[in-house]
Amino acid sequence: MNSLDSWLAHCERLHPKNIDMGLDRVRVVAERLNLHFDGPVITVAGTNGKGSTCAMLEACLLQAGYRTGVYTSPHLVHFQERCRIHGETVQPDALLPHFARVEAARVQDGEVSLTYFEFTTLAILSLMSASQLEVAILEVGLGGRLDAVNVIDADCSVITSIDLDHMEFLGNDRETIGREKAGIMRTGRPVIVSDPVPPQSVLDHALEIGADLWQFGKDFNFTGDKQQWGWAGRGRRYSGLAYPALRGANQLVNASGVLAALEALRTRIPVTAQAIRNGLAMVELPGRFQIVPGQPALVLDVAHNPHAVAALTANLDAMGFYPTTHAVFGAMADKDLAPMLARLGPLVDRWYFCDLPTPRAATAEQLQAQWQATQTRKDVKASTHANPQAALQAAVAAADPTDRIVVFGSFFTVGGVLAEGVPRLDAPHLSS
Template sequence: MDKLNTLDDWLAHCERLHPHAIELGLDRVRSVATRMALRFDCPVINVAGTNGKGSSCAMLEAILGQAGYRTGVYTSPHLVHFEERCRIRGEIASAADLVPHFARVEALRGEISLTYFEFTMLAIFSLMATSGLDVVILEVGVGGRLDSVNIIDADCALITSIDIDHTELLGADRESIGFEKAGIMRPGKPVVVGDPMPPQSVIAHAAKVGADLWRLGHDFNFSGDKQQWAWAGRGRRYAGLAYPALRGANQLVNASGVLAALTALRDRLPVTAQAIRNGLGMVELPGRFQIISGQPTLVLDVAHNPHSVAALAENLDAMGFYPCTHGVFGAMADKDLAQMLARVNPMVDRWYFTDLPTARAETGADLMARWQGLNTRQDAHATVFADPVQALQAAVAAADPADRIVVFGSFYTVGGVLKDGLPRLFAPHAAPGHHASSTQT
């Protein structure tokens, strides 16, 4: 084997190791974790769901950091740089810090074959386990029951929205998908369900394993007006809260679940109302309805399934009037593309469909053909491009200063723009570049 010196060397090695990008099941990864004696000596919060996981992890991290706790966060996928998948005490891990832990996984895995996701996850967990943390926040990748993250027992499980996605792996309906998400529950431990209408499979599984179920609308709730919002649940109440710094109406549902999780863990991780206010006020996460001010206005959103695209459409509608909306769109072929396009089509005047650098992606030409197959607006216009940066360049060239450009459909689409396009095209207003979570959706 060639000498592996850098993080890029190790990532290339991981890509060569296993024939499948995703192989659900815990036996192989659990065996290697056991050999590594991998464990966390602090409370662990596991976060699963279809949408809202990254935002919820970021809010938990921000609030707990403001409360003085040493936080560790694992998220996936990443937007631009692999290191974004691991944050220690609010800072993205360095490549140099990660390299020895990749070597440790390699030394101990022996004959066991690991996927890219499994190998890299174990390396990050190894770094986190040696970092003297007070709390660990883990984002579940796909599903829950058979996702590699589920080798770690959660002291509190948080399940965000449950909707149709990854049907080839998780099932074709919300009940099947809910059952998979519910797999992160543990007997006697709190599980917060932030979905306002959870599948019955989630509620049934909590009862079956004896988890302490916290349901939105039953065990906690929130209310608000245009200025502020309030939260109440199980002996704790917060009033006069400012809205989370992450934009979008859906973020209040995410924040409500986060406060329930923190309340459920208050005996082990007490936080003050001030830490909650400060944390929600300063949380940031690129690519989640991220608005970059300038002329034209730029909106970046990793929405990549019908549920998240519907939320994006509502948020775009709430922005007010723009003479022309330009949509840069690239997406995976296994998504419900017709529904995604149909939801946003009424508000996009010019489309810029793009290829993406992965075999899983639909081509820009096929995306345009799908769009043309809709009952499209006669006044709309569409073009195809080889990559997201070229698409964004064309949108910038065509847009008037008062217009709006929306980049969405995949982490690859937004990540490609953040990596190569924004520094050149929007340099004075460039997004917070290095704080994120993507290369699979």
């Protein structure tokens, strides 16, 4: 196997399940790999806001001069997007020796079966542990307690907003899901809970194991007006901060958790106020309420559960008036689709449902049928398309320059649109 694609194909064939919750198998291989980090490790769990939190942590720490490593999942277009070293996406060739290391460790002293996610996570952790990092930032894939990332003992944990998602694995209510997320906490170490209304199970677990709980609204908080915002934590305040470069009202909650984490670790990795200002002003993250310049307006958002779609709806509302809103939508079949469609429905005048290149996805026809079952507006049209690019092209062809197009529902949906680069919507027919 001499390419990243061949290794990824190998990983897909190893285990009978895509997701197999539990740390026993992955811990055996991790111990054989002897993974080690010299600087502090921050793990980030939650339903929504994980990627934004990781990106803001990275941006502030880079501005402070630290050598950072970040692991996030899933990717939008290319697998190597999952790992950044010192702010740069790793090259595919840099990953190859670490896939080989994991394979050697996996078959050493008795073969261990790993899922695609477990194998690839260990390969990236192997690369990060060999990269002389001063800070490692690890996004938890699913849940927390039994996620492969949780084989690493974090020096600080962050738990972002918690809502209903992946319920077949994590439980049917916020309390049960919160208990799974709380599994990333460690005794005596800080855990930042940035969800303004966290499940009681999260707070209880912190107390049970003796974690150093930093709770939004008690240990840290923010204030703001239309021009600027401020943050206050344990013994430190920041005022006159510019809004984070990531758009959306929910980003101040995420940024508040970031500042709490940096404050909790300040004796090991001090960060100046100027580094925080610069980091928040410069942070970038594709697919999180990303507005692409041009006409019509194009919004890309990976929102793929009701809670995230509610935030997307609020952010779209705040954009102002557009004569027609076109929505490109593709989603996984196991998502709670009805409330997602119902929440955004009042804003959308034309739907473009699309297939996605994964067996987990609902077909465009299934999405349209689900939409029709909940549809109350008679003036709204819908069509089905073979992929996100085709759906976007149909939306562009139908849109006027003053309209708005929203692409959402899955990483696969946004990634499908970004696969050939960020689209420019100044097509000739629109300006004629």
